Amino acid sequence: MVLVTGATGLVGSHLLWELLKVEHRVVALIRYTSSLRALRAVFGSYTDTPDSYLSRVEFRVAAINDSMALDTALTGITEVFHCAAVVSLGGKDEAIRDVNVEGTRLLTELCLKHGVTAFHYVSSIAACGQYADGRPVDEQAPWAGMEQKSLYAQTKYLAEQEVWKAMKQGLKVSVVNPGVILGFSGVNSGSSMLFHQVRKGLPFYIDGGSGYVGVRDVVAALLLLRKQGIVGERFIVVAENVTNRELLSMIALGFNKRPPRIKIGIPLLVVAASLLEVTGKLFRFTPPLNTTSARSSANITLYSSAALQQRTGLIFSPVSEVVKEVCKAMERSGRL
Numbered sequence: 001m002v003l004v005t006g007a008t009g010l011v012g013s014h015l016l017w018e019l020l021k022v023e024h025r026v027v028a029l030i031r032y033t034s035s036l037r038a039l040r041a042v043f044g045s046y047t048d049t050p051d052s053y054l055s056r057v058e059f060r061v062a063a064i065n066d067s068m069a070l071d072t073a074l075t076g077i078t079e080v081f082h083c084a085a086v087v088s089l090g091g092k093d094e095a096i097r098d099v100n101v102e103g104t105r106l107l108t109e110l111c112l113k114h115g116v117t118a119f120h121y122v123s124s125i126a127a128c129g130q131y132a133d134g135r136p137v138d139e140q141a142p143w144a145g146m147e148q149k150s151l152y153a154q155t156k157y158l159a160e161q162e163v164w165k166a167m168k169q170g171l172k173v174s175v176v177n178p179g180v181i182l183g184f185s186g187v188n189s190g191s192s193m194l195f196h197q198v199r200k201g202l203p204f205y206i207d208g209g210s211g212y213v214g215v216r217d218v219v220a221a222l223l224l225l226r227k228q229g230i231v232g233e234r235f236i237v238v239a240e241n242v243t244n245r246e247l248l249s250m251i252a253l254g255f256n257k258r259p260p261r262i263k264i265g266i267p268l269l270v271v272a273a274s275l276l277e278v279t280g281k282l283f284r285f286t287p288p289l290n291t292t293s294a295r296s297s298a299n300i301t302l303y304s305s306a307a308l309q310q311r312t313g314l315i316f317s318p319v320s321e322v323v324k325e326v327c328k329a330m331e332r333s334g335r336l
Contacts, residue, residue: 003027003077005064005107006084007057008034010185011122011178013042015081015219020053027058029073029084034061041186045329064103067110074110079118081222082107085159087152100155101162108166118231119173120222121163125211125236125303126153128177136241136302139177139234160234167232174225175234176218179303182322183215184329195326198251205245205260211238211303212247214322217314224312235308239316243300250320254327 002019006012007028016039019026030036036054043050062069064084074080086099104121111119126149129141146154160175167173185192221237242250249259308314 001025001027001058001077002079002081003029003060003074004081004083005029006082006122007059008036008039009083009085010181010183010191010215011218012081012083013039013185014183014215015083015222016057017043017046017053018219018223019081020056025056025058027060027073027077029064029070030059030061031063032061038186041333042184045184045186045333065098065106067106070106071110071113074114074116077111077114077116079120080107080111080116081120081122083122085122085124085156093151096151096155100152101158104159105162108162108171112166112169112171117172118226119163119166119171120226121160121173121175122218122222123160123163123175123177123234124153124156125177125179125238126150127156127160128236128303130301134302136304137236138304139236139307172231174222174231176221176225176308177234177236178218178221179211179213179236179238181215181218182212182319182326184326184333186333192326192330194248195251195255195330198248198257199255199327199330201257202248202252203258203260204262204264205248206264207244207300209241209243209246209300211236211240211301212242212319212322213237213239214317214319214325216322217316221308221312221314224314228312230311235311236303236305237308238303238305239322240319241300241302242319247319247323250323251327254324255331 002023004012004016004019004026007016007030016026016028040050040054043053047053060073062073064070082104084099084103086096108119125137128137129143130137131141143157163173163175180191182191217239218237221235225235245260252259
């Protein structure tokens with residue numbers, strides 16, 4: 001049987017939908033506190049009868065870093081799609097390491113124990129290196145070290161090392177490194193928060209940009225690698241390199257709002273981030289932005305998915321079309 005971790009998240013939920021097209025039954029790993037509301041909303045964006053598909057999902061409850069529960073959850077599993085992760089751009093949250101690194105280590109070890117025949121890992125472009133001359137990042141770009149990396153980037157890189165270690169011990173693995181993933185999630189978190197803010201009205205933008213991709217293309221990449229039996233490699237999954245202002249303008253147009261027009265300079269952003277850090281320490285919460293992520297947000301890093309396209313033939317959806325679909329899905333659901 002096939003198991004999907006992070007099944008209620010953005011990638012996991014859309015992956016579950018696609019797997020149910022070819023599998024009679026799929027196992028979904030969920031946390032003790034997980035709600036199925038978002039998963040039902042995602043299925044509802046595909047069909048008018050989401051519960052008929054949810055009935056074919058076997059939900060097994062285990063935290064990704066709970067050894068005993070995870071061991072039990074892997075009973076009878078032959079293939080794993082590991083989509084679970086904590087995404088955070090600020091703060092020193094040990095939960096990020098516990099899930100992203102230790103959870104991946106534990107999962108790969110148990111997959112070897114249970115004789116899992118295929119392991120597909122959803123990593124991130126944050127785990128990729130960079131070229132000193134600024135050319136587009138590909139799979140061979142060198143990792144320069146941890147010092148200038150966000151905690152999230154560090155954990156995704158270290159998690160990948162756990163996957164490669166398991167591969168050397170006999171686990172057949174494939175890895176995708178998606179850019180910033182856009183898609184309807186049914187909740188107000190992740191990239192959906194950006195759509196939410198723009199719909200309310202967001203006149204500001206900052207310089208910078210990154211690689212973006214629709215969630216359906218991430219799922220398509222995973223399933224193409226599976227179908228073609230491509231293992232032992234990693235592939236960047238980025239449809240387009242887009243500036244912050246371009247993306248915000250696309251979202252604004254999708255909601256018939258005015259595009260952002262006021263640029264915020266980095267010095268002001270760093271000051272705001274510093275205040276958030278102080279407030280976070282006082283009131284014991286992880287701020288959404290810190291000084292490191294504030295400075296890096298103005299960077300423009302380009303990415304190349306040429307390797308993936310050449311190997312699988314995947315044709316990406318334009319980011320502008322993905323944004324339109326997400327805006328429409330959000331408006332139809334009535335939930336932001």
